[in-house]
Amino acid sequence: MTATGPATVPVTAALALGDDALVLSHRLGEWAGHAPALEEEVALANIALDLLGQARVLLSLAGDEDELAFLREERAFRNLQLVEQPNGDFAHTIARQLYFSVYQQLLHTELAAGDGPFAPLAAKAVKEVAYHRDHAEQWTLRLGDGTETSRERMQQACDALWRFTGEMFQPVEGLDADWPSLEARWLEYIGDVLGRATLTVPEGPRTGAWSAGAGREGVHTESFGRMLAEMQHLHRSHPGAAW
Amino acid sequence: MVTATALEAELLELAGAVPDPELPVLTLQELGVLRAVHVHGTDTVEVDLTPTYTGCPALETMSLDIQRVLRAHGMREVxxxxxxxxxxxxDDITAEGRRKLREFGIAPPRAAAAGPVPLTLGPTRTHAPESGPGSEPVRCPHCGSADTELLSRFSSTACKALRRCLACREPFDHFKEL
Structure with a gap:
């Protein structure tokens, strides 16, 4: 796909945003054939498709989209550790969607309002992400304010992923955003959703010295390598193959 | 320049008449995705196309169809x-496009709505009155009833939601506001 854009694009930022979208898209695609209901199967695949579209535009700003997606090593990916976390149960997937889609909506709203190289893509993405956020939010409410079991599992999922949420607000070179303000609004929004879902806002640290806070620097968690192996093996097995 | 403009208008009309690959009742012009046609010289043409959703997989087919039609019309390089x-x-979908969607059994998008309509969930399904300020109901494209419920925010394609009519009980796709 060719996308028109300004000549100078901050590559680090394009990779950070593009890798977030690509990796989460792949994770959501793993639900195909496994979702709890047909409607959810379709919903998760459609969200994955939106993210893949965003990834293609962003990675194309940074270089050749196929080379970047399929031929980079793990340490060259700049995505948040949050998006590479395994799907877990449905509650974990929804918690990951909630945390990430609220972040993405806030960030893209800010980027779309500026005149930087990401404004055109951000203006489109923000409209798509509004539906992703709504989907995650409604599920959080239903599972949190649901049965005893669904509430417990939703709470566990929110708690488990909490330590990956601090990294989202570390400034990214080339992205013109007010990070402290984004973080404050994110915390407020998430607190409101969790409150309405009768869930407790997790209390643990939002970054950890040994596990979180370094995806943007190319340091990833254990499961990411296996995900990449699956995502890349076909392309690597048949270099240069085309449909 | 006068002839070039006339040629551009002619090519725009030809490209605009190409059917959407996923919603063949609509043309690209009615869908509102064709932005401009620029002719360079006598037989080189550049077409500006915008995606509905960023990841819309129909975009590549649209490109190929436009290239085929314009080449058949004597353009050498498209x-x-x-x-x-x-x-x-x-909102870029034309009035004629909306009419065709409804006739095809797809509820057209409502005008000027920004983003998802806030909903509340029941314990099992997503039936809830959508009475937010300025939001008109999604009407059943089959019987016209305003009494419809959301089954899934995402349907056969990214641009549609799945709904059901509570009057005639028919399920239907709704082209989501974007």
Missing amino acids: TVRTVLTPAWST
Whole structure:
């Protein structure tokens, strides 16, 4: 796909945003054939498709989209550790969607309002992400304010992923955003959703010295390598193959 | 320049008549995704196309169809560029396009709504009155009833939601506001 854009694009930022979208898209695609209901199967695949579209535009700003997606090593990916976390149960997937889609909506709203190289893509993405956020939010409410079991599992999922949420607000070179303000609004929004879902806002640290806070620097968690192996093996097995 | 403009208008009309690959009742012009046609020289043409959703997989087929039609019309070199700005909106679908969607059994998008309509969930399904300020009900394309419920925010394609009519009980797709 060719996308028109300004000549100078901050590559680090394009990779950070593009890798977030690509990796989460792949994770959501793993639900195909496994979702709890047909409607959810379709919903998760459609969200994955939106993210893949965003990834293609962003990675194309940074270089050749196929080379970047399929031929980079793990340490060259700049995505948040949050998006590479395994799907877990449905509650974990929804918690990951909630945390990430609220972040993405806030960030893209800010980027779309500026005149930087990401404004055109951000203006489109923000409209798509509004539906992703709504989907995650409604599920959080239903599972949190649901049965005893669904509430417990939703709470566990929110708690488990909490330590990956601090990294989202570390400034990214080339992205013109007010990070402290984004973080404050994110915390407020998430607190409101969790409150309405009768869930407790997790209390643990939002970054950890040994596990979180370094995806943007190319340091990833254990499961990411296996995900990449699956995502890349076909392309690597048949270099240069085309449909 | 006068002839070039006339040629551009002619080519725009030809490209605009290409049917959407996923919603063949609509043309690209009615969908509102064709932005401009620029002719360079006598037989080189550049077409600006905008995606509905960023990841819309129909975009490549649209490009190929436009290239085929314009080449058949004597153009030697046809380039289709993807433009993102201004972002496409469902408000870009023409009135005729909306009428055709409804006739085809797809509830057309409502006008000027921004983003998802806030909903509340019941314990099992997503039936809830959508009475937010300024939001009109999604009407059943089959019987016209305003009494419809949301089954899934995402349907056969990214641009549609799945709904059901509570009057005639028929399920139907709704082209979501974007």
